Amino acid sequence: MERAIADQLETLHPDAFGWALHCCAGEHGRAEDVLQNAYLKLAQQRAQHDGRSSFKTWWFGVIRFTAHEEFRRLRYRESLLGKLLLQLSGTAQDPRPSPARKLELDERAAELRRCLAQLPARQAEVLHLVFYQDLTLNEAAEVMRVSIGSVRQHYERGKARLRTLLQPADFHEPEV
Amino acid sequence: MNPKSDDDLLAIFAHARRGDREDAPAWRPELLDQAPQRPSFAWRWALVTASVVVLAVFFTYMPQHEPPLTEALPPLFDSPPGELFASVEPSLLTFEAPSDFLMPDQLNPTNP
Numbered sequence: 001m002e003r004a005i006a007d008q009l010e011t012l013h014p015d016a017f018g019w020a021l022h023c024c025a026g027e028h029g030r031a032e033d034v035l036q037n038a039y040l041k042l043a044q045q046r047a048q049h050d051g052r053s054s055f056k057t058w059w060f061g062v063i064r065f066t067a068h069e070e071f072r073r074l075r076y077r078e079s080l081l082g083k084l085l086l087q088l089s090g091t092a093q094d095p096r097p098s099p100a101r102k103l104e105l106d107e108r109a110a111e112l113r114r115c116l117a118q119l120p121a122r123q124a125e126v127l128h129l130v131f132y133q134d135l136t137l138n139e140a141a142e143v144m145r146v147s148i149g150s151v152r153q154h155y156e157r158g159k160a161r162l163r164t165l166l167q168p169a170d171f172h173e174p175e176v
Numbered sequence: 177m178n179p180k181s182d183d184d185l186l187a188i189f190a191h192a193r194r195g196d197r198e199d200a201p202a203w204r205p206e207l208l209d210q211a212p213q214r215p216s217f218a219w220r221w222a223l224v225t226a227s228v229v230v231l232a233v234f235f236t237y238m239p240q241h242e243p244p245l246t247e248a249l250p251p252l253f254d255s256p257p258g259e260l261f262a263s264v265e266p267s268l269l270t271f272e273a274p275s276d277f278l279m280p281d282q283l284n285p286t287n288p
Contacts, residue, residue, distance in 0.1 A: 010203050017200040018193055032201050039207040109192040131182070131189035159185065166188070 008055050009042070015133055019060050022128045023067030026113045030070060038066045057135070057142040064125075064143060115165040123158030126151050 009016075017035055024030040038059075041047040047062045049055055116124040122144065129140040141151040242248070 006205060006208055013203045014197045014200045018196040021196055028199065043208045106195045109195045112188055112192050131185050132193050
């Protein structure tokens with residue numbers, strides 16, 4: 001692993017975790033697993049940056065893809081056959097966060113996450129990438145692997161819908 | 177990109193970002209130091225070759241104490257040659273029904 005790449009990964013690590021958290025619907029345990037698997041892909045050279053896009057957008061694309069893989073695995077585990085096989089093999093585990101973990105989550109952040117969860121996935125993704133990760137719409141399009149026009153549409157609709165969802169909760173602008 | 181009107185959303189996302197940063201797991205550089213997984217073709221070929229050898233030895237020296245199926249089965253369909261339906265009475269073959277007189281002449285067995 002090149003030193004320069006390792007440095008970039010370390011710099012991006014907190015935001016990468018935030019992105020993994022978003023891709024995993026706010027589940028910390030799954031987000032950690034996804035991020036760790038993404039790092040493993042990099043270490044084992046199963047994912048390599050070819051320089052066609054910026055390192056950040058490429059890395060976020062890898063995390064997004066890894067989260068989707070993890071989601072498919074989770075769906076399998078939650079299926080009846082999967083549960084049966086896991087019980088037989090004795091490796092069953094509850095993917096849901098514990099109640100204690102839920103209490104730890106900040107209420108306002110949890111409210112934002114709840115509202116984002118009500119948006120279509122693409123709208124929530126583009127809003128997270130633009131407002132949380134401070135990416136441009138072009139960069140968000142690269143991460144999401146869709147056209148800039150599509151991203152712009154998701155962005156505008158997502159913003160309007162998110163504001164509507166946040167209003168009933170008596171949202172007050174936090175002190176920055 | 178984000179005009180002034182988006183400040184409300186920027187603020188709430190920034191708040192969530194700060195919270196997530198506090199919860200983020202520690203950076204573990206050792207994750208990146210793992211050796212790349214290269215498929216060991218030598219091991220794969222060795223495994224395939226060993227399997228082929230084991231199967232060849234097994235089939236070569238497999239004990240053949242059971243005779244082939246054709247020899248093991250009794251000759252069920254072997255029977256002495258003879259007339260077909262020899263045991264059937266002739267009256268069954270020349271059966272006449274009471275309504276035979278209604279049939280046309282060319283089909284009526286009672287009309288030669």
